[in-house]
Amino acid sequence: MTVVTRFAPSPTGFLHIGGARTALYNWLYAKHTGGKFLLRIEDTDRERSTPEAVEAIFDGLNWLGLTADEEPTFQFARRDRHAEVAHELIKAGKAYYCYCSQEELQEMREKARAEGRPMKYDGTWRDRDASEAPAGVKPVVRLKAPQEGDAVISDQVQGDVRVANDQLDDYVILRGDGTPTYMLSVVVDDHDMGITHVIRGDDHLTNAFRQKALYDAMGWDVPTFAHIPLIHGPDGAKLSKRHGALGVDAYRDEMGFLPEAVNNYLLRLGWGHGDEEIISQDQAIEWFDIKDVGKGAARFDFAKLTNLNGVYLRQADDTRLANDIAPLIAKQIGVDAIDAAQKEILIKGMSGLKERAKTLIELADSSAFYVTDGVTSFNEKAQSLIDSAPEGLFAELAKELDALENWTEENVDASVRNIAEKLDQKLGKVAQPLRAVLTGSNSSPGIFEVMIVLGKSQTLKRIRKFDAQ
RNA sequence: GAGGCCAUCGUCUAGCGGUCCAGGACCUCGGACUUUCACUCCGAGAACACGAGUUCAAAUCUCGUUGGCCUCACCA
Known part of the structure; x- marks a missing residue:
């Protein structure tokens, strides 16, 4: 069986560092097994999805070299197919219409919480006849989830995880307006795209159980899951804007990191291979296995990334570095672009320059004196x-x-x-x-x-x- | 509140019952080199969350405690 993995971001913002790592692991695993890596844009949230975000994600992925083996799938375009599956399930008696109002649902949850029960839908319409439906209400479609026994997922990272089915409820797969929910879309798309391994953040671990119920209802093979731990900020709290939850473009443009350094750092964040620290892409492909990913969340450490970047900077080709910093230098010395002669000087001086810099920003700062006529300022x-x-x-x-x-x-x-x-x-x-x-x-x-x-x-x-x- | 997941130096990790009074990297602090800074090299600091158990033997297995995280939407 050929492995097929995918990275499925929703285009509601830039490609953040956690997403980049998920993409990297999916990409590496596909390469390691000789399989395929696909990309799916989950743009079904029409309110929050933007074309700019789609561009930012492609841009970030390309920068890191994590390119997909086929044209990307756009989820929203497949909404009719998703709805079709929902209707199939209704026909098969595995899903049903639910006419509950938001208020009723809200009450249900409050009552459950007060009684110390899991906050879930109580199945009011599971066996009720449609003739009892209130007039004028557009029903949602809910999946008839199993109510007894346990569901087990053999996760490649987390191991066997077991949840009692009575913890899960009949969740919504089709909204009142006929559009699919995320749970339905993911399962249908992963199935239709032939995804064999779902590698994603472990914030999706509990979703896996819901999704499994849907696969089972359709009689589809459940893919192998691998839920990788989330990345935390330096203080151990969930990554937020103040930490590393910046777009990867910020790592490139504002902080001056090299893509190979970011990849190497991300690879080592949550995964290790003996005492190896500096790992080339080829080496990573050979060594990486999803089973070796650690179970604990890792904290993001800029000091280590910066150090690693210094290592790659020193190894990098002089001409490439000169090209990388050219726009930064031009900006610094107040010109549109530096000329060929200036570029030559930078290349000539690069071996001595790159040894003293850890980021492209530092490199540009320490290089500018070479290309000015005279020295413009003295510290x-x-x-x-x-x-x-x-x-x-x-x-x-x-x-x-x-x-x-x-x-x-x-x-x-x-x-x-x-x-x-x-x-x-x-x-x-x-x-x-x-x-x-x-x-x-x-x-x-x-x-x-x-x-x-x-x-x-x-x-x-x-x-x-x-x-x- | 309910379920689930996790737990080795400050941080990322190695370790998969004896070879571990726990190894590497970042970090911090010394030192060497030296025209500065850096690189490089040498050295030091620093951890098995806690408590029971299993075993001749536990960082490694089991249970409990504590702590952290995730999920519980007609968002994805």
Whole structure:
């Protein structure tokens, strides 16, 4: 049997980090088993679903590389099919019309709660004849759920979970206006799409029992379920906007994370393979099995994600990184886009730059000095390094460096060391002020590397600004 | 309130009855390297929620307690 998994978000907002992990696990499991990964947009909530959200979800998934093997299914478009199934169930005596009003339902729940019973529909219309129906009420359709015995789900993550059927009620599958509810839509779509493994958040665990009753009523095979624990915020509470429940686009655009780092982090959040931490996508596909996902909820930790991002940043291709930060730098230096020459400089300096950054944001911040003409601002420490530089240092540097014929790292290195000796200073006393005038900062890639990447004329231009000092 | 799920360092996890006075990573703190910062390396800190039981032997199995989470809509 070929495995078919799916990711089924409702387009009521961006793709959040928990959804991204669910998608990743579904994708990985499909790849691991040589199966298929499908996408279904659950847009049956017409009030809250938006085309923008659909776009945001596709965008996020594409960024993470979690692409579906077939065209996505849009649930709302299948509403007639869903209703058809509901009517089939009525015909088969496995579902029935219910004419209860909202008020009656509300009373039912309050009474149940007061008596310490589960808050469920009491089956008022389960066996009542339609002739008793009140006039003018558009009935809903309820599934005749089993009332005795236990229902068992063999969950791939949670193990065997058992619930007594008397805890479950005859839930609504078709609304008064004839539209399907989520419970009906999911089951019909998962069945029609041939989904073999339903991997989703464990907030759906109790829904699985309701859905099982529907599969059984239709005589359909129940898919294998795997309910993965939810992700919590750093404080252990449910993930909210203040924590990580941002769209993945925020992780990309505002925080500067790399997709491979996010995937690796998400993979390790709830799953492990021995002592492995840095796991390539191919390795993940080979190792990942849904059965190995942990049962406990995990907290989201930005520090670890950031560290991981640093690892991937250092491994990343220089040209790719230069392209990634190009728009950020352009914005920073106030141009529409940086030119080819500037891009070249960034690529040239990237090996020294990427070692010092953990995110693309940091990388852009620390790279901008390379592409400006002169240094546009000096931080406090740089300013004080310049102020306390040995007398005549900059004039001396300008003179000596200008005289250099071959502008190589070896030569500028020797030249600067010479000057330090000549002025009877330690190298640091010369290198630090030099760094300050060249970069505007007290920290940067190796100073000789900076001089080479900057080039002779730009280096001298920056030094000469202070040679009167 | 009713049902369900969960529980190893601050965090993510390894561990699937003996090899664990519990391993790795992040984190924090020392140190080495060094022209700064970073990288890298070395070292330190830090956990089996609690209580019973099963067993020659329990982080690993059972039960209870406590704590956390999820669900209980004509939302998905």
